Amino acid sequence: MPVVEGSDLVLLQRRRQQVRNICILAHVDHGKTTLADSLVASNGIISQRMAGKLRYLDNRADEQERGITMKSSSISLYYQEPEESAGNPDYLINLIDSPGHVDFSSEVSTAVRLCDGAIVVVDVVEGVGPQTRACLKQVYEEQLKPVLVLNKLDRLILEKQMDPLDAYFHLTQVLEQVNAVLGSIFASDILAKEDITKKDNYESALEEVDDSELYFTPTSGNVIFCSAYDGWAFSVRDFAAMYAKRLEMNRKDLEQVLWGDFYYNSKKKEALPGAQEKAKKPMFVQFVLENIWSLYDIIAIRKDKDKLPGIAEKLGLKLAARDLRLTDPKLQIKAVLGQWLPIDRSVLHMVVEHVPPPHKISEERAQRLLYPANVDLSSLPPETLKLKESFTSCDASSSNVIAFVSKMTPVHISHLPQNRPKRLTDEEVQQRRDEVRRRIEERKLQTEQTELEKISQGVEQLSTQVEVSKTEEEPKPEEGESNEFVFIAFARVFSGTLKRGMELFNLSPKHDPRQPTHRKEEEAPYASRVTIGDLYMFMGGELQLLDEVPAGNIVGIGGLESHIVKTATLSSSLDCTSFSELSIMATPILRVAIEPVQPQDMPKLVKGLKLLNQADACVQVSVAPTGEHVITTLGEVHVEKCVHDLEQSYAKIKVNVSKPIVSFRETIVPAATVDMVNEAIVKTAEDKDVSKKIAVQQTLNKLGTLKVLAVPLPAEAVELLEKHSEFFKELAAIPRNQVLSEKWTTLLASIKVKLIAALQDLQLFGLSNLTAEELVNRIWALGPRNCGTNILLNLTDYEQPDFWSSHAKSSDTDIRSKTDPRKDFNSSLVNGFQLTSVAGPLCEEPMQGVCFAVLEWSIQSDGEDLNARGPFSGQVLTAAKEVCRQAFQNQPQRLVTPMYSCNIVVNAEMLGKMYAVIGRRHGKILSGDLTQGSGNFAVTCLLPVIESFNFAQEMRKQTSGLACPQLMFSHWEVIDIDPFWLPTTEEELMHFGEKADSANRAKVYMDSVRRRKGLFVDEQVVEHAEKQRTLSKNK
Ligand SMILES: Nc1nc2c(ncn2[C@@H]2O[C@H](COP(=O)(O)OP(=O)(O)OP(=O)(O)O)[C@@H](O)[C@H]2O)c(=O)[nH]1
């Protein structure tokens, strides 16, 4: 196929009906980039033969070396429907390939936001992976239209040596797996949307909704069977078209029976159901799979080269003489099957048919993108609501220009089209030739002259000249370095036409058109004017310059690097809202400190980190209180990529990377009933006396008294608060007098109901006889930062501001408690609690799941005026902080560690070695099932994050590279060991020895954090003092 001219694509950009924006998503290594290669080859950008080997869109050197994709990259492709389809229209396909490795999952979010549809690729041998699930969830949440590609069918033939019937059953299973995931995502979404305060309608909710469009079925044309590496793919439709005539059936009818439990009765010439029951071959096996299997058998297994021309003739293919000379069976397969069942035709046809064009964006999606979830639509000004029209119609002529930037991509300046050498015309070539000839002549003359001069001037002078010229040139590379990369905004135009030189507003997330000042240009505090620089079309690693880009297209925008860090909303009008934030699938958890090897390189590092922060969608760059530069990443591979980028591109200096810094949390647990050797602890009356656990604290001037008991929260409550922590965070940021949207009010109400249920078994030791509902009403605050999993509970006679309705229009509790002198110090007390919960006593890490019940709070003002802004408020804060800390320490304290869930696919021989590695690192195996049909075990285990360093490397080493773990943050887990535990009972002493020889894991972790933070560590510097003394005496 000839190379498609860029100008043709530019023309197509204007016809929104003929534009499709899609991304390719899958679990790691399921073949996304290989599939993209085949599609790229269809445009003649790379050769068909190299497709699959080249991985064109993996254009970073380390992507090629490691064989995994690390960033999403986009390419615009041309596709023309085959002649038989009506009008044979042509299309512009903006395709984004995304990474599958969990460490780069935020790149997936940036891709998904800009697209209308997604190709979900599944490796048929490995089946659904954890990332497949995550992708499907994201596709569902962002309301993209997914299509499915079942890839690597060749592995079933050559590697697994299945026969067609087995393969058919295997394929149905994989398809069921994918659909089951979709079904569960759908069900949980419907149930979450339901108002759970109205009970007993779970069933009805699911019954009422229509889910017929949701699933993948080959008969509806949204599933493709493919071998991306061998360059072929087909849909049921393709085979129906091939066989309709021969089987004397209508093509449409044949499409419906070619997949599923149907068999062909050749006498009656009709398709009948019940193939399995009657032990007949399903039609899919008979007419589809057997054909492909026999081709593989002849070409790749029996290597019967002579039959090749015969086959080609039968299939109506024209094989070139070069193809017939091929010796590699894989290439022969590609030549024959690639021509018979071209991959680009099937895949792109499916895309064109199933993915909606940009102007068919659903109302719901437009609303979701345009208006934040927490805003009540009726409270928005009419101008803002009107924007939705130009948004959904995707109107290029609209005066409202709206674009969303999902990431900033670094591009080396030499790759910019302006800096690339242009192709020369014949005349110019001739001119250059003449010029070169002339220069050669000149040089000849010159050399003759200079030789004469050299002799006269002497060699000495010459050498000084050389030195001078050297020193003059030296600073240049330094200057060049800073501008070596430019950042191109990766964006999509949603409305209007984006033009070079246009001025638009860059709206920050805080921009709110409901505030009149935000809509006035002179006053708008959260909007700035930016000028659109050069516009580009992405062509893999290359860029093509554009003058303007109409709505509905993906575009690269230059000139914004100093205005945008990661994402942004660009709009011509201040009535526009800032787009909802990208939903990120994974939480950055792994932190490392970075320092330059040469201290004088620090400024370079700082500059490099700034660039890195802009270039990488999911890295967080910060400066720790200790002054260290810390980057927070998604995992080890991500750290390696960041360090590589820093060293090679952004800072160009050698850096030292610290050991990873892991966050912990601190909590309390109910008193233990057994000791460390599993013997029951006999409780004395004194142990049971709860009054010992209550902490009492007076303010410095003895006027205020606080009594607090800390109790552990039930696990369900912690889980609930953790799940909604983002919600509470956003809630806390909303000004108090603002009315919440209906969606948020319902959500808040449903959280309250769930929390009441979860707090039923909160153990308060008889100190309060309030019901769970009353307790929930008495919640004072959540901490830390108003969104954590710790609760400050008010059991005193003071009436705290209502936590649940603080955003209601009027807060009457405030009025009622106006006369209470304690009201003035409410915030001091709450802040004291916040300070304790953000840094616990074990190692100054945030607390988790602790309920601080305030039993008494009294202030004796003695007629004295205690000014709310005076020193007494500070004293209340300190007292509250201290009393909460003491109450925490009065209970058994525990460390909580983040856990990774780890998925490993490994074959039976390596299973033992893999278990050993996991065991050594205190991992817990959750499941280890044999994957059907593949002979591999899919093992899922939990691993403490702190034990995971070099885990992937060790695993690869131990299993000769056969097991490659995927680590993903799973949850927080309490380490059930007291960090202060020492053997006390006789049995314990016997078992563990006097010094508890086996290291206390919790203490080791705690001490490592304390040491890092420069806190006091209780450890003996000299362990065996006697021995040392004797040694020195002997001297
Ligand atoms: N046998 C076979 N191998 C394939 C096929 N498609 C891809 N592969 C191989 O699978 C491996 C991974 O392919 P990629 O295309 O890099 O996978 P990916 O999904 O892009 O991987 P990430 O981007 O790292 O998530 C490569 O070694 C490919 O050669 C196929 O159809 N058959």
Ligand SMILES: [Mg+2]
């Ligand atoms: Mg890839």
